[in-house]
Amino acid sequence: MSALRKFLEAEAAGGSFPSAVALVADSFAIRELAVVGARADTRFDLASLTKVLATAPLAALAAKEGLAWQREIGDYLPDFRNTRFSGIRVWHLAAHVSGLPAWRPLYASGFGPEAYRRALAALEPESAPGSRVVYSDLGVLVFGEILEKVLAEPQDRVFSREVAEPAGAAARYGPLGPDEDVAPTENGNAYERRLCRELGLGFSSFREETIRGEAHDGNAHYRGGVAAHAGLFGTAQDVWRLARRWLDGRGEFLRDWTPESLESRGLFWQRKRGAGSAIDSFSESAFGHTGFTGTSVWIEPDRERISVLLSNRVHPEVRDMDFNAVRRRFHEAVASEQ
Numbered sequence: 001m002s003a004l005r006k007f008l009e010a011e012a013a014g015g016s017f018p019s020a021v022a023l024v025a026d027s028f029a030i031r032e033l034a035v036v037g038a039r040a041d042t043r044f045d046l047a048s049l050t051k052v053l054a055t056a057p058l059a060a061l062a063a064k065e066g067l068a069w070q071r072e073i074g075d076y077l078p079d080f081r082n083t084r085f086s087g088i089r090v091w092h093l094a095a096h097v098s099g100l101p102a103w104r105p106l107y108a109s110g111f112g113p114e115a116y117r118r119a120l121a122a123l124e125p126e127s128a129p130g131s132r133v134v135y136s137d138l139g140v141l142v143f144g145e146i147l148e149k150v151l152a153e154p155q156d157r158v159f160s161r162e163v164a165e166p167a168g169a170a171a172r173y174g175p176l177g178p179d180e181d182v183a184p185t186e187n188g189n190a191y192e193r194r195l196c197r198e199l200g201l202g203f204s205s206f207r208e209e210t211i212r213g214e215a216h217d218g219n220a221h222y223r224g225g226v227a228a229h230a231g232l233f234g235t236a237q238d239v240w241r242l243a244r245r246w247l248d249g250r251g252e253f254l255r256d257w258t259p260e261s262l263e264s265r266g267l268f269w270q271r272k273r274g275a276g277s278a279i280d281s282f283s284e285s286a287f288g289h290t291g292f293t294g295t296s297v298w299i300e301p302d303r304e305r306i307s308v309l310l311s312n313r314v315h316p317e318v319r320d321m322d323f324n325a326v327r328r329r330f331h332e333a334v335a336s337e338q
Helices: 003-014 049-061 090-093 112-121 137-152 156-168 190-198 218-223 236-248 323-337
Strands: 022-026 030-036 230-232 286-291 295-300 305-313
Touching: 003 022, 003 030, 022 236, 030 236, 049 137, 049 156, 049 230, 049 236, 049 286, 049 295, 112 137, 112 218, 112 286, 137 156, 137 286, 156 236, 156 305, 156 323, 230 236, 295 323, 305 323
Parallel strands: none
Antiparallel strands: 022 030, 022 305, 286 295, 295 305
16 A cells, blocks of 8 residues: 555544545656545645635736736726835735735625625735735735736636646536536535634525535635636646646746745745745745645655645644644655655
8 A cells, every 4th residue: 555545544534534536646647646535536725715716827927917016006906006005016915925914794785796805805915015914815805806807807707717627627616506516515604704703793694505616715716606716626637737837937926925924935835944835855945825625735846746635634623733743744644755
């Protein structure tokens, strides 16, 4: 039995996740694929992998259409001009140094893109732009508004045509059909219900049923399922096909934009320094990302290796656990065989 298979079976038996798919590949072929509690073609809610597999390549397209990283938000979104958002530049959003809070339930103010634009414009930054790294879905949602303004199309439409199809990937935004093989996530929205309660915010439309084929993330779901920070579904093979375009380095996206911080951030991508899911044997050129539902992808250009772990660790409920420790054990298993 391979180290990868042993890892999956041990983690499933220990309760880390009910199902998972692990994949190791180079730019040309899959080297190893292991599965527990699912099938190789099961689709998972990729959660925040959306940021690097969809939003980052869309940003590269937008850069050819007039998106400039050093411009201010208000240069693209008039509602943000001459406000407390002054001084926040486009790159601040992508590198998670905008000063915006990590999370707020935008859906508590209304559903859909128009309501979200108003809710985002009303946010209060918590720190000066560029002063510290705070991983913020809200900042990426603001970036998504800029993307759609520059590209003049919804994100899912451009992603399907310009990113997924050329890559040969079948990844797409939900909702997915009831007959598709999709790993379930949480039973209802108990986790975000608790977060709202802690913020003193009321919301009466939380989902009660098992979430399957819809974005687990509430801000993605109530926006309509398509968002810059979450909402993408795909198989491990889809993730590999979308990730391998980054093996050549991709310049500005992967350089260290936060050199004074304990956490090294590229544009959307996370670098090794300060990354809880990274292991010591990663070289300094390694980069990756994780997703709340139990997903991750890490790329090691010097070894030409892509490591993908997809799981539904939030099913049937979100438990208090260090899932980055699971991800590190995954990378140790990969390293032991390569």
